[in-house]
Amino acid sequence: xxxxxxxxxxxxxxxxxxxxxxxxxxxxxxxxxxxxxxxxxxxxxxxxxxxxxxxxxxxxxxxxxxxxxxxxxxxxxxxxxxxxxxxxxxxxxxxxxxxxxxxxxxxxxxxxxxxxxxxxxxxxxxxxxxxxxxxxxxxxxxxxxxxxxxxxxxxxxxxxxxxxxxxxxxxxxxxxxxxxxxxxxxxxxxxxxxxxxxxxxxxxxxxxxxxxxxxxxxxxxxxxxxxxxxxxxxxxxxxx
Amino acid sequence: xxxxxxxxxxxxxxxxxxxxxxxxxxxxxxxxxxxxxxxxxxxxxxxxxxxxxxxxxxxxxxxxxxxxxxxxxxxxxxxxxxxxxxxxxxxxxxxxxxxxxxxxxxxxxxxxxxxxxxxxxxxxxxxxxxxxxxxxxxxxxxxxxxxxxxxxxxxxxxxxxxxxxxxxxxxxxxxxxxxxxxxxxxxxxxxxxxxxxxxxxxxxxxxxxxxxxxxxxxxxxxxxxxxxxxxxxxxxxxxxxxxxxxxxxxxxxxxxxxxxx
Numbered sequence: 301x302x303x304x305x306x307x308x309x310x311x312x313x314x315x316x317x318x319x320x321x322x323x324x325x326x327x328x329x330x331x332x333x334x335x336x337x338x339x340x341x342x343x344x345x346x347x348x349x350x351x352x353x354x355x356x357x358x359x360x361x362x363x364x365x366x367x368x369x370x371x372x373x374x375x376x377x378x379x380x381x382x383x384x385x386x387x388x389x390x391x392x393x394x395x396x397x398x399x400x401x402x403x404x405x406x407x408x409x410x411x412x413x414x415x416x417x418x419x420x421x422x423x424x425x426x427x428x429x430x431x432x433x434x435x436x437x438x439x440x441x442x443x444x445x446x447x448x449x450x451x452x453x454x455x456x457x458x459x460x461x462x463x464x465x466x467x468x469x470x471x472x473x474x475x476x477x478x479x480x481x482x483x484x485x486x487x488x489x490x491x492x493x494x495x496x497x498x499x500x501x502x503x504x505x506x507x508x509x510x511x512x513x514x515x516x517x518x519x520x521x522x523x524x525x526x527x528x529x530x531x532x533x534x535x536x537x538x539x540x
Numbered sequence: 541x542x543x544x545x546x547x548x549x550x551x552x553x554x555x556x557x558x559x560x561x562x563x564x565x566x567x568x569x570x571x572x573x574x575x576x577x578x579x580x581x582x583x584x585x586x587x588x589x590x591x592x593x594x595x596x597x598x599x600x601x602x603x604x605x606x607x608x609x610x611x612x613x614x615x616x617x618x619x620x621x622x623x624x625x626x627x628x629x630x631x632x633x634x635x636x637x638x639x640x641x642x643x644x645x646x647x648x649x650x651x652x653x654x655x656x657x658x659x660x661x662x663x664x665x666x667x668x669x670x671x672x673x674x675x676x677x678x679x680x681x682x683x684x685x686x687x688x689x690x691x692x693x694x695x696x697x698x699x700x701x702x703x704x705x706x707x708x709x710x711x712x713x714x715x716x717x718x719x720x721x722x723x724x725x726x727x728x729x730x731x732x733x734x735x736x737x738x739x740x741x742x743x744x745x746x747x748x749x750x751x752x753x754x755x756x757x758x759x760x761x762x763x764x765x766x767x768x769x770x771x772x773x774x775x776x777x778x779x780x781x782x783x784x785x786x787x788x789x790x791x792x793x794x795x796x797x798x799x800x801x
Contacts, residue, residue, distance in 0.1 A: 376704065385696075385698055387701065389702070389721075391724070404708055405706075453706060
């Protein structure tokens with residue numbers, strides 16, 4: 301589904317991603333873990349070109365998105381993204397937050413988008429918040445809205461950038477629950493997270509990143525039970 | 541006796557060097573400045589022109605300011621490494637023009653700009669009021685652009701990213717997400733700029749624009765009395781600004797509805 305070839309990214313002199321090649325297959329739930337500053341978020345943000353790679357190529361469903369001529373807006377419509385800080389639009393109601401993009405990109409008419417929004421809100425049990433503004437919601441509610449806002453575009457792939465890191469501990473569960481359901485429905489997901497429980501339970505593959513490299517990867521059980529690299533062992537011993 | 545009769549009687553006494561009370565003198569000067577020969581109509585005409593010039597200059601200023609701010613923000617926000625697309629090639633000279641514009645306009649006095657426009661560029665124009673409105677608009681645009689740019693930059697970049705990640709293009713994201721939020725943030729500064737603009741219309745009278753101060757000037761030249769026309773004009777500006785401030789407060793409260801918790 302996504303093929304990454306020799307991806308490098310540097311900010312000035314600082315090399316954040318060093319020649320990464322990786323392939324993500326349809327239906328996979330890839331969980332990316334690693335210490336702060338290891339390049340996990342940058343890697344994820346390169347996948348929908350929120351960061352422009354310094355070199356290398358990324359191909360999404362046969363189309364090279366790093367090609368300057370690629371229609372990046374059309375490609376992003378097929379990839380949902382969920383941010384650490386939710387990034388809901390504070391000047392709009394929840395319903396408008398969800399329907400804005402589908403209507404403006406002509407994916408749906410306003411009526412159809414409203415129905416979709418209602419259905420999606422019901423799914424995360426926030427139906428009664430349709431006419432509220434983001435400032436009136438708790439963190440966990442905001443993040444659940446952010447997830448369904450991305451889903452309203454009917455994406456083929458979802459990218460999650462530390463979706464629970466800015467939440468109160470109490471609210472982490474409700475967000476992970478929505479993500480688990482999504483995974484069970486077969487959505488292809490790439491998740492950057494510090495939630496090792498989620499990685500173990502939901503992930504089909506775990507990538508461990510350090511200093512701009514993918515140091516080690518395996519399916520979750522093997523990864524957590526028998527890490528091979530000393531750096532991975534050290535990291536896991538601190539977080540588990 | 542009518543007011544006019546008192547005016548004529550007391551004025552004659554004053555002109556003859558006779559004694560009048562403080563209030564009699566006050567009445568005569570007030571009557572002379574505002575009522576005699578329907579002079580209030582001149583102030584009213586002046587106010588009309590002042591408001592018209594302010595409105596035109598405001599429109600020009602806001603449109604110019606927005607354009608300049610968007611160009612400069614777009615130029616500053618572009619990321620290296622995507623090659624030279626036609627948009628980028630176009631942005632460079634546009635950005636240069638915008639920077640020269642703000643530098644020149646902010647670096648020279650308003651009065652000098654007015655005189656250059658009135659006496660040099662539009663030397664043969666008879667409609668000096670409109671020349672003044674244009675000059676004020678161009679002047680205001682430079683300041684508005686910096687205000688708008690501040691508003692655009694102050695917004696969390698995550699808002700732009702969220703819009704773009706949903707597949708909206710740059711212009712759609714600006715229009716629906718960034719600009720409405722930036723507008724709310726800059727409203728107080730924009731109101732300030734509007735107030736300055738309203739009062740700067742008084743400079744128009746140096747090139748012969750027929751606004752409020754021009755009206756007062758004419759009356760002062762006829763009556764040889766300065767205090768009442770000037771106080772009157774000052775009071776009119778004050779009232780206009782107070783009305784506007786009240787309107788701005790109402791708009792701010794309306795825009796704040798999404799902040800309620």
